[in-house]
Amino acid sequence: TNDLAVELGEKSYPITFPADATVAIRERLAATVAGGRSSVLLTDDGVARAQSKFLADAFGATPRLILSAGERTKSLESLGKVLDFLAANRVNRQGVLWVVGGGVMGDLGGFSAASYLRGIQYVQIPTTLLAMVDSSVGGKTGINLTAGKNLVGAFHHPGAVFIGREFLQTLPPREFAAGMAEIIKYGLLGDQELFGQLEARPVDVRSAELPAVIRRCCQLKAEIVKADEFERAAEGGRALLNLGHTFGHAIEQVTGYTTYLHGEGVAIGLVAAARLSHKLGLLAPADIERVERTVAAHNLPIRLRGPLPLAELQNATTRDKKNRAGGVRFVVMNSLGQAATRSGVAPSTVEAVWREVG
Ligand code: NAD
Ligand code: ZN
Structure with missing residues (x-):
C-alpha cells in the first residue's frame, strides 16, 4: 500500500506501509547510522517477547531499553528511565529514538524525545492496531500523573511511522x-x-x-x-x-x-x-x-x-x-x-x- 504524508505547516513526515517492515526499518536504521546519528530503541517486555525475532533482525545490537508492559509504565518514573538511558548512550541532538510498541510506548517515547535536549527525533513503529490507527498519528505525546491520565505532555511529531500488519499476528x-x-x-x-x-x-x-x-x-x-x-x-x-x-x-x-x-x-x-x-x-x-x-x-x-x-x-x-x-x-x-x-x-x-x- 502507498505511503501517506502527514502535512503540518511547512513540515511533513511519512507514514509508510512496507511489504516487509523488518527490511524497511533495517534500511532506514542503516542510513541513520551511516549519517553518523546514534540510534537507540525503546520497547516493552510484552513486545520484546512476542516480536523478539523482528527486534533482533531489524535492530541487531542497537542499545535497547525494555520497560514493563502496561498503562502504569506511562509514568514520571519511566520518563526518568528513558531520559537516563538516552544520556547514558550519549545520544546527541542528531540522535534518533526508535519506539516499538503500542500507545503506551508511543506516548512515553514520544514525550521523552520531545523533552530530551529540548527535542530529538523519534520513529514510531506501532505494534497494536490502536497505535497504528490512532496514537502514532497526530503528534500527541505524554504520560500520566497520579492525579489522572495524560496530564503531562507535548506535541511532538515523529520523523517517520512504519506500519507493519505482520506485527498484528501476535497481538491478543x-x-x-x-x-x-x-x-x-x-x-x-x-x-x-x-x-x-x-x-x-x-x-x-x-x-x-x-x-x-x-x-x-x-x-x-x-x-x-x-x-x-x-x-x-x-x-x-x-x-x-x-x-x-x-x-x-x-x-x-x-x-x-x-x-x-x-x-x-x-x-x-x-x-x-x-x-x-x-x-x-x-x-x-x-x-x-x-x-x-x-x-x-x-x-x-x-x-x-x-x-x-x-x-x-x-x-x-x-x-x-x-x-x-x-x-x-x-x-x-x-x-x-x-x-x-x-x-x-x-x-x-x-x-x-x-x-x-x-
Ligand atoms: P499498550 O501500549 O499498553 O499495548 C497493549 C498490550 O499489548 C501491551 O501489553 C503490549 O506489551 C502488548 N503488545 C503490543 N504489541 C504487541 C504485539 N504486536 N504482539 C503482542 N503483544 C503486543 O496499549 P495500546 O492500546 O496500544 O495504547 C494505549 C495507550 O495509547 C493509552 O495510554 C492511551 O492514552 C494512548 N493513546 C494515545 C493517543 C495519542 O494520540 N497519543 C491516542 C490514543 C491512545
Ligand atoms: Zn481512543
Whole structure:
C-alpha cells in the first residue's frame, strides 16, 4: 500500500506501509547510522517477547531499553528511565529514538524525545492496531500523573511511522478488537463508505482489506490533525476524534481502568453517542441498530458488562477533561459517517442514555 504524508505547516513526515517492515526499518536504521546519528530503541517486555525475532533482525545490537508492559509504565518514573538511558548512550541532538510498541510506548517515547535536549527525533513503529490507527498519528505525546491520565505532555511529531500488519499476528484478540473500536469510530465520524464496509463484512486480523482500512484511518486522522493541529477549533476539528470518548472515558474512570480496555469503553461509547444523537433528533432508531450490530460483529461490547453507579457515570461524563468552560461538549452524529460537536445537552438526556446502555 502507498505511503501517506502527514502535512503540518511547512513540515511533513511519512507514514509508510512496507511489504516487509523488518527490511524497511533495517534500511532506514542503516542510513541513520551511516549519517553518523546514534540510534537507540525503546520497547516493552510484552513486545520484546512476542516480536523478539523482528527486534533482533531489524535492530541487531542497537542499545535497547525494555520497560514493563502496561498503562502504569506511562509514568514520571519511566520518563526518568528513558531520559537516563538516552544520556547514558550519549545520544546527541542528531540522535534518533526508535519506539516499538503500542500507545503506551508511543506516548512515553514520544514525550521523552520531545523533552530530551529540548527535542530529538523519534520513529514510531506501532505494534497494536490502536497505535497504528490512532496514537502514532497526530503528534500527541505524554504520560500520566497520579492525579489522572495524560496530564503531562507535548506535541511532538515523529520523523517517520512504519506500519507493519505482520506485527498484528501476535497481538491478543482482545487488543485487536479494541483497536477495531477506533476504526469503527473513524467510519462513523467521517467516512460513510468505511462504515458501510465494516457493517457489510467485519474486518479481522486475516482480512485482505485490513492494510487499506488502517491506511484510510491514518489518512482521516492526518486530515483532521492538519486542519486543527492544536485542537483549537471552536467547533468540529480535532474534537471529532473524541466520538464515543466522553462516554468511554467515563466508563474507564468509574471502573478504575481495570475492567475495560480503552477500545471497549469507546465501543459502548459509540453506541451511547448514537443513542444520544437519536434523542437529539439526528439519527433514526434503525441507525442505532446498525451501529450496535457493527460494533458487536467486531467482538466488542454494546452494553456495560455489569451495573455501574449512575451518579458516578453522570459525574464522570460531565467532568471530561476535553470539556470547555460552559459545559459538556459531546460529539454527535448527524448521520452515520458525519459527526459534529454539540454543547448544551441537558443532563437528563445524558442520564437517559446511560440507562439505555446500562
Ligand atoms: P499498550 O501500549 O499498553 O499495548 C497493549 C498490550 O499489548 C501491551 O501489553 C503490549 O506489551 C502488548 N503488545 C503490543 N504489541 C504487541 C504485539 N504486536 N504482539 C503482542 N503483544 C503486543 O496499549 P495500546 O492500546 O496500544 O495504547 C494505549 C495507550 O495509547 C493509552 O495510554 C492511551 O492514552 C494512548 N493513546 C494515545 C493517543 C495519542 O494520540 N497519543 C491516542 C490514543 C491512545
Ligand atoms: Zn481512543
